[in-house]
Amino acid sequence: MNRWWPLLPISVMAAVPIWVAPSAPVVALEAVACLFCALGVFRRRVGPVTAGGCIAMIGYTFAVWSTNHAVDVIGAAIFGLALLFVLDVSEFARRFHGAQIANDVMRAQTNYWLGRAALVAGAIAVLTLGGSAVAAIVPGSGRAVIAGLGAVIAFAGALYGGIVRRPS
Amino acid sequence: MIPRATPLAFAAATLIAWALLLGLVTDRAELFVAAVPLAAGLLGVGPRTRAPRFELRQELSADRLAEGDRVVVSVHVAASDPAPMIEILVALPPLIEIAAGSNRVVLAVGPGTEESWSFAVLCPARGRFDLGTVYLRVWDRSGMAVSESRQASAQPISVYPYAAPIRHVPRPARTQLSFGNYVSPLLGEGIEPGEIRPFLPGDRTRRINWRVSLRRQQLYVTQFHEERNADVVLLLDALSDSGAAPYSTLDASVRAAAALAGAYLARKDRVGFVEFGGFLRWINPATGQRQGAALVESLLPAATHFSYVVPQLDRLPARVLPPQALVIALSPLLDRRFVTALIDLAARGFDVVVLAVSPIEATRLVLGGSLLDDVACRLWAMEWQTKLDGLRRQGLAIVEWHPGTPLDAVLAPIARSRPRPVARR
Secondary structure: OOOOOOOHHHHHHOOOOOOOOHHHHHHHHEEEEEHHHHHHHHHHHHHHHHHHHHHHHHHHHHHHHHHOOOOHHHHHHHHHHHHHHHHHHHHHHOOOOOOOOHHHHHHHHHHHHHHHHHHHHHHHHHHHHHHHHHHHHHHHHHHHHHHHHHHHHHHHHHHHHHHOOOOO | OOEOOOOOHHHHHHHHHHHHHHHHOOOOOHHHHHHHHHHHHHOOOOOOOOOOOEEEEEEEEEEEEEOEEEEEEEEEEEOOEEEEEEEEEEEOOOEEEEOOOOOOOEEEEEOOOOOEEEEEEEOOOOOOOOOOOOEEEEOOOOOOOOEEEEEEEOOOOEEEOOOOOOOOOOOOOOOOOOEEEEEEEEOOOOOOOEEEEEEEEEOOOHHHHHHHHHHHOHHHHHHEEEEEEEEEEEEEEEOOOOOOOOOHHHHHHHHHHHHHHHHHHHHOOEEEEEEEEEEEEEEEEEOOOOHHHHHHHHOOOOOOOOOOOOOOHHHOOOOOOOOOOOEEEOOOOOHHHHHHHHHHHHHOOOEEEEEEOOOOHHHHHHHOOOHHHHHHHHHHHHHHHHHHHHHHHOOOOEEEOOOOOOHHHHHHHHHHHHOOOOOOO
């Protein structure tokens, strides 16, 4: 895989916060994030890419916090997907650097990434609709509790599914 | 093979945690939404009940080749479980280079199917190598989990030294009793005419020289010289080496030894071999194709080994160094112990020819090529020449060989005429 490919999701990742709030601090934070990600891509290190993702998320947080608009689900979904693609593509390029990759492997991997993006978009839509329904039913004080519980359960589930689980 | 989480999984977990923390601190729902794709990526790890089962088979196009030859390695992977992404790395020993293709591939193997790939490697240096170690990584499609294993099945290849054909070789001063290509001073059955003497009872009538007999009015017979072979012992200096493989002085010496062994065996001589290094190794002199194969096999592992023991040639069995053998020493003449052994051999009456392999060029190849290196090499070359002149004055017959020049051209002058050496200790 060409090492320039990860630059596409990196640029999307940096563009979303700037599009939300085109202020100097956001631009500076996203520029630093891009630099870290590019460093990780070209030096084939996961650490700088992760650090770049964290900085980009700080920039996105600052952007949504400073604008104080209504919740932008589509922008957040694009930002999250871009982050995931930055990690995936840069890691794919890193781990198979110098290897001869069969064409069917490349094709199947691209299909997998696109299919997963579609699934994630669907999941976000379902979650948004579910959240709207819950917001209509549950009173204001209970929403924060449900949101917090959902976040903790999602994080724990992701950790268990991705890292902790061992073969039976 | 136990699947384990990859750095990508930890990176995704870090970003999820960071997004949730920032979302809680700023009370913005966008950050929770942004964490959803990452959580989905982490949850996308396939079932980790067990790694897919597959069988790996490796084939080599040849297992015996000469320096500079190529060998094609074919790897076949057959899986009984679906393996969406198998990364296979065939470990290459040092000195083996990729000539075509890649020794690391990523394949997808379906259940009950077999995938194959080939690549060619170049073997520029002599030696025995094993291409049977294969490292495997079975990746999850999400890239968040991987299982690793290593398979080792012996796939040895032997890379023999390149033996350049040579026509001119130093002629042995003494011959042996068996039939060969050299005209012996002894008279007997042969085709080379020698002296003419009066006929004696018992002489064969076909030997009568009629022209001389008619002129002298008395029967005369022509005597013939016998054609005999010789014993040649190749003495390889493995005490010192200069430069890096495959262009080191030891490699050049081994190539020269292989070429000389082939040339002398083609002349029906008995050829033996002694490796004079950290320990002594030898092969008794013999003739024939089998001896040629044995000599090349014994040249293959020649290397320098450090030892506190000073090797001594007088401890060799007498049949390894026959008294009238021609000893051809191949050495860069860097180690004093080898030079002393050569002078001792010559003083004991052996017919010794030294093929002095120049260490300057081999060393220059591994140096940077700066002005200082150049001056140092030139000074070293002068010092080496002085050493050779000193050894010549001590009575050793020395042929100077710079490995860039053809060996045949270097040996041609000494093959035509060689002064009888008399060594002084």
